[in-house]
Amino acid sequence: MKETINFSLCKTDLAKFDGKWDILKNFLKSHNLSGVELFVDQSPLPQLPNELIIGVxxxxxxxxxxxxxxxxxxxxxxxxxxxxxxYGGNCREEVISNFREALSNAASLGAAYGVFHVAYSEPGYIFGHEFECTDLDVFKTTADFLNQSVSDFPHGEPPVRLFFENLWWPGLTFLDPVGVLEFTEMLEFDNWAFVLDTGHLIAAVGNCFHEDQGVDAVLNVLSRHCDEFIDRIEGIHLHCGMSGGYVKNKFKGCYDPDNGSMLLEAMKCVNIIDPHLPFTSDRCREIIDFVSPDFLTHEFISLDLAELDYKIKTQRQALHNKKNNNLFNVN
Structure with missing residues (x-):
């Protein structure tokens, strides 16, 4: 199993390592990590150390x-x-073109996989449940979008393996085994798998207030699925967030225009539901043992290198039951 951290080319992420890839490389080595899961879109890529990029x-x-x-x-x-x-562009044709460019970028980096969200949410939905839809509605439109997007690649297959990620919004939540099957039967290509996001699944289940409840909730959902589904979970985004029942209709009608952009306010709400905190209990290992993924991403939100260093140490200690008290020094 290869362990990574989430990373992007945003200034805030690069600044943590003074914009130097060697510092990032040493940081990964200090935590026994294989590399990064890099955020990649349709933008032209700069020169990158491909050997550090495991997935995107x-x-x-x-x-x-x-x-x-x-x-x-x-x-x-x-x-x-x-x-x-x-939405990904100014028209459907542009969205498809942008997605194909993103896939081509991922392939050029030699990424083993590319994570994609099968879910629907936008500010108007979060605050007012505008444009109501079902999981099945999202499956149909997403499958159509994906089938069109990959059809021009050789043999009609994406150039990198698509990892479909669960969320708590309408779409792929993993709560309904039948729904998962309905979605996959709509796909016209085979180069795909699932990535289990533990924090997202805990949020989808709801009413989890401490880590043991969260682990139990994840294991309970997974136990309801068939072996074929479990075998298709090839990646895990490992983190937790105990927002209790906060996700269920908490924000409906609560948007105040005086607070600023609805999009920014929506992102604040998402961060409450999904804070990307490290597991501290060694019971998180039970999830890994149940799934046996090929890739595990320690997926955190951090303001600086010290915070990221602490969160990785905390979760890897829980995961491997090994304590690492060394502080990473950029020098």
Whole structure:
């Protein structure tokens, strides 16, 4: 099993390592990590140390379901960056083109996989449940989008293995084994697997207030699935967040325009539900043993290198029952 951390080319992530790949390489080595899961979109890539890039996370585009169900969304008045962030482009053809570019970028890096969210959420839905939809609705539009996007690649297969990630929004939650099967039967290609996001599944189950409850919730959901599904879970995003029942209708009608951008307010809500905290209990190992993934990403949100260092140490100690008291020194 290869262990990685999530990373991006954003200034905040690069600044943690003074923009120097050698510092990142030494940091990974100090934690016995194989490399990074890098966020990659359609943007041209700079020169990168490919040997550090194990997998990639593809763009989120959390409103892509609505864009496929309602073409008029592309003519809505909104900031250009918000349209790209939510829908992936200014029209369906551009969204498909951008996704193909992202896949090509991932392939050029030699990534073993590319993570993709099968879910729908946008600010209007979070705060007012506008544009209601079901899991099946999201499966249909996502499968159509993916089938069209990969059809132009050789043999109609994506150039990197697509890892479908669970969330707590409408779409792929992993709560319904029948729903998972319905989605996969709509796909017209075979180069895919699943990535289990533990924090997202805990949020989807809800009413978890401490780690033991979270681990039990994850194991309970997994135990309801068939062996074929478990075998297809080839990756794990390991982290936790005990938001209790906060996710269920907590934000409906609570948006105040005086607080600023609805998108930014929505992101604050998401961070409450999904804080990406490290496991501290060695029971997290039970999840890994149940799934036996090929890849494990310690997926955290951190403001600086010291915080990231602490979170990785904490979770790896819980995971491997080995204590590491050494402080990473960039010098």
């Amino acid at each position: 996370h593809l763009p989120y585009w959390m409103g892509h379901h609505r864009a496929w169900a309602d073409n008029s969304v592309f003519s809505c008045e909104m900031e250009e960056f918000e349209k790209l962030f939510m």
